[in-house]
Amino acid sequence: MSAVNLISAESIKLFSTRSPWWCNLLAMVLPVGFATAAVLSWPTDVPISVTEVQMGYQFGMMLVLVMAALAVTTEYRFGTMRTTFQAVPGRSSALLAKTALVAGVAGLVGLVAALGSLGVASVLHPVSDLGLGTADELRAVLGVAPVFVFSAVIAVAVGLLVRQSAGALALLLVWPMLVEPLVSVIPTVGEHIQQWMPFVAADHFLRGERSMIADPVLSPAMALAYFAAVSVGLLAVALVVARRRDA
């Protein structure tokens, strides 16, 4: 069974129902909408930075998390995961194909969202010199793609472990929005632990010194590597669990 066939099968699955289309569309529209709102509320004579313009990536990320988790949990919900495992008894190859497809789509969505945000902002705010000239600017814009890719990997892994839409989505939305930001509240060690939270690390990669980490240990590039490692590690655990459990 070649990877191409399995990925092709997964893409028929993903694009033959409506919700992934909506999730992906919104994941592109919301960040652009946020960029528009940010620029319009910004004073017209003060330049806005690329990082400010890209702040809305988090909305897109939430929707990518939803899209990727649902790609797994709806299969459990409707029993098609059993049919999948019946057709591909090795299981891991089918699940890796799904991960590759979903993560690839997420990366494209991230790229479109980030470039769209930048484009809209440059048109609406000509005073700012918005571009991809510096390393910080490159990371803030093009970096959204890999962040979405690894976010999708995390969501697939959580979907495989939880196997249930409500639980998986609650976890995936509450974790980056509430748990990680609040870790710094823990006395003494909180500040130090927080930068090792995966989504905080991803944010550090995108926004550099503007992120919430006061005294980062990792460079932005290393923060992305760390985020990727966490997602791949989680996926590896999920694949082992999925192989062992009854379908």
Next chain:
Amino acid sequence: MIEARGLTRRYGNKVAVDDLSFSVRPGRVTGFLGPNGAGKSTTMRMILGLDRPTSGTVRVNGQAYHELDQPLRRIGALLDAKWVHPNRSARAHLRWLARTNRLPDRRVDEVLEAVGLAAVANRPAGGFSLGMSQRLGIATALLGDPEILMFDEPVNGLDPEGIRWIRGFMRDLAAQGRTVFVSSHLLSEMAQTAEDLVVIGRGKLISQCTTAEFIDNASESLVRVRTPQAEELRAALARADAEVRVEVETGALLVSGVTTQLVGEVAAAGGVVLHELAVERASLEQAFMRLTDDAVEYQTTALPAPELVTAGR
């Protein structure tokens, strides 16, 4: 060929399948019979590698399921017709499945045609009736044109037309030389379609034999006699050690443990006129109940049955 050896599955303290060994012979329809909760579905899931046996093995054509390359081409199965995404069209459902085992898209249209769903192929499967879902499930099983087919309770909940269609379909599949393994909790259903039977109760094997053998062994046969000289015949049969009861409504005699020849000879010897002499089988359901009586998972206390047959005076 499906071969189970010592197949066992426990869920906590509960044993769903208990040291089950059987084989499904190629080119025949084998019925998998047992009361609800006997472990039929669990066994079928283990055959497909979906559930992991606690111990024992099951092999398809001599290989463990997970060793099969492109398994849809070897064994097709319908375990639950509702295993489809309700917003996905029947065609899309079959297309992704075909892609996993490198089956051409042309095959999708062939099986849709074969089960009579071509006209509704682009409609979401969630809107299908049970009968249509069942047809889609069968299309799924046929997709890889496999030599072995497995169906779990395929006629459950179907209307008479649907049942007739499925029965005919299974007979056709067997006539094409395919191996069909089909489960049911109804012996009468199996008697119509299956040549061989694997009978289980509470996860244990009760019997593996041909359907004819099973019915012969399981059912007690009665000889039914109508005669104007009932008293004389009853006395004569009693002398021949036969057990005789009188059917209340008709006055006919029901004789157990004898053949029609013996009854005829006894009657002739005694100069008794016979109006009817026939073998009457206990119903298949009764036979099945007798064999699986203590193997029923969820037993109820039987209500006292109205007495239709009384001992003769």
